[in-house]
Amino acid sequence: MNFSLDHFDKYVDRTQTWSIKWDPDYMIERFGTADFLPFNHAEMDFECPKPIIDAIRQRSDHGIYGYTLVKSDYYDSVIRWYQHRHGIKFSKEEILYSTGVVFSLRNVIQFFTNIGDKILIFPPIYRPLAEAATDQARKLIMVPLRLKEGTYQMDFDQIEYAFQTHSIKLVILCNPHNPVGRVWTRSELQRLGDLCLNYNVMIVSDEIHCDILSQGYHYSSIASISPELGLKTIMLSSMTKTFNTSGLKIANIFIKNPEIRIPFFRFFDKKFIYAPNVFGILGMQAAYNHCAQWVDLLVQYLDDNFRFVQEYLTKHEMNIDLIQREGTPLIWLDFRKIPLAPDQIFQYLIKKAHIIPYDGRDFTANGEGFQRLSIGYPRKILKEGLDRIRKAIQLL
Ligand SMILES: Cc1ncc(COP(=O)(O)O)c(C=O)c1O
Numbered sequence: 001m002n003f004s005l006d007h008f009d010k011y012v013d014r015t016q017t018w019s020i021k022w023d024p025d026y027m028i029e030r031f032g033t034a035d036f037l038p039f040n041h042a043e044m045d046f047e048c049p050k051p052i053i054d055a056i057r058q059r060s061d062h063g064i065y066g067y068t069l070v071k072s073d074y075y076d077s078v079i080r081w082y083q084h085r086h087g088i089k090f091s092k093e094e095i096l097y098s099t100g101v102v103f104s105l106r107n108v109i110q111f112f113t114n115i116g117d118k119i120l121i122f123p124p125i126y127r128p129l130a131e132a133a134t135d136q137a138r139k140l141i142m143v144p145l146r147l148k149e150g151t152y153q154m155d156f157d158q159i160e161y162a163f164q165t166h167s168i169k170l171v172i173l174c175n176p177h178n179p180v181g182r183v184w185t186r187s188e189l190q191r192l193g194d195l196c197l198n199y200n201v202m203i204v205s206d207e208i209h210c211d212i213l214s215q216g217y218h219y220s221s222i223a224s225i226s227p228e229l230g231l232k233t234i235m236l237s238s239m240t241k242t243f244n245t246s247g248l249k250i251a252n253i254f255i256k257n258p259e260i261r262i263p264f265f266r267f268f269d270k271k272f273i274y275a276p277n278v279f280g281i282l283g284m285q286a287a288y289n290h291c292a293q294w295v296d297l298l299v300q301y302l303d304d305n306f307r308f309v310q311e312y313l314t315k316h317e318m319n320i321d322l323i324q325r326e327g328t329p330l331i332w333l334d335f336r337k338i339p340l341a342p343d344q345i346f347q348y349l350i351k352k353a354h355i356i357p358y359d360g361r362d363f364t365a366n367g368e369g370f371q372r373l374s375i376g377y378p379r380k381i382l383k384e385g386l387d388r389i390r391k392a393i394q395l396l
Helices: 005-009 024-031 050-060 072-086 101-112 127-134 156-165 186-198 227-232 258-269 278-290 292-315 345-353 379-394
Strands: 095-098 118-121 139-142 146-148 151-153 168-174 202-206 233-237 251-255 330-334 370-374
Touching (some): 072 095, 072 278, 072 292, 095 101, 095 258, 101 168, 101 202, 101 233, 101 251, 118 127, 118 156, 156 186, 186 202, 186 227, 202 227, 227 233, 292 379, 345 370
Parallel strands (some): 118 139, 168 202, 202 233
Antiparallel strands (some): 095 251
16 A cells, blocks of 8 residues: 555544543643643554554444454564564564553563562653552662763663662663653663673563654664573563554563563463454554555654754744654653743643643653653644744743
């Protein structure tokens, strides 16, 4: 099927679809009115590619949505996608479907660690990843990412120090990293991986944003850096961010090492999701089998959106620094030069700009003074959002 870049300019009204971002009643409940532009969720406003819509429509026309098998076609499409798009090889036995990445992470933590165990994480980080540990009474050891010359980096000395001083059981990695948009390089992953191997620490890597890469950046999974790291890693991912299908509630857990995979899969089986959402399974297959070119266009459009934001901020001298984005549909904006206290920025943008950002302070730690916005919008919506921010800042 031929896709076109115009697809991403199309505005689709989502207000009457019970969208967590756009539902007017929910907006009124939280902010008092329904006239906000929401840029807060790691979601996009693009219609999904037609093959996904067709697959779901065809199945929904059948009229019976009973318990559904996951057959080898499903695994074949997942395997082919990772092999062709990312050069990563998995076999069918190494893949387990799930209903979501965060749900999977919670189960990994429950199974592989005990109450009170220490888990290392790199803030600022998408908070549900940290809460997957703290909600289950595990202790977070935080090694903040360092902002150096406009880009975030891991602090390897501090990671090693944490491994030496705490008995860390698990590292939670996010690659590409939400919210700062880094795509970790092979050498960074190798360095982190070597430390994990030296100190015998397992890694769980959330790679849900792996398909959305800015031009010139290459994604490697830590599971594929070396056979030794492959055995030490649990990789979590899904098609839901790439194709804007979070409501389909489907994800995959990839584990190469049979010694940890077999007992974990047995444990996970007891969670009783043996027959998953029929539309999730079909949506994933259609996406991976027929929509690679759509993703090529999506990443091009998102890069153009990123450049648009960059040029807009420069042209209007807005004093907001944009962190270089390497992947994800998100941007991470530094508001620290704006004359507002870090705890006032979010509320100011709500009250005066009528846009909804994601407050940097909500990314576990180390996000003060920053706001995260999704740029997965038709450009005219993005421009409207930037216009609103500019006008609000001019009032200061
Ligand atoms: C890094 C990351 N992981 C996980 C999720 C949520 O995934 P799921 O809906 O599959 O739990 C998000 C959603 O924003 C995310 O950004």
